[in-house]
Amino acid sequence: QVQLVESGGGLVQAGGSLRLSCAASGRTFSTTAVGWFRQAPGKEREFVAAMRWSVVSIVYADSVKGRFTISRDIAKNTLDLQMNSLKPEDTAVYYCAADEAYSGSSYSLWDYWGQGTQVTVSS
Secondary structure: OEEEEEEOOEEEEOOOOEEEEEEEEEOHHHOOEEEEEEEOOOOOOEEEEEEEOOOOOEEEOOOOOOOEEEEEEOOOOEEEEEEOOOOHHHOEEEEEEEEOOOOOOOHHHOOEEOOOEEEEEEO
């Protein structure tokens, strides 16, 4: 099993920045990819960004490209999401996820999930 714990959410004004962090523990060596998803009230969970552990291959959703940056520290087993130029439509619960076989943007196929952290962007 892999355990994921997110931190860093909060309330920010539009145009501001937040940095989310995800600490991974357990059988992380069994995973090949890590990523971030988000879910707004009444909406389906959606892909934000993902990267593979061993290869620097990074994918972003079009809605966050140029504003969000995903990064990882393999030695510390942490995954970060730097969010800049935040918009009210970025308001959601953000989830860290890990996958044993990279499933791309299909959230239902990812194997492990954190508990989520709330990000609220006020206008």
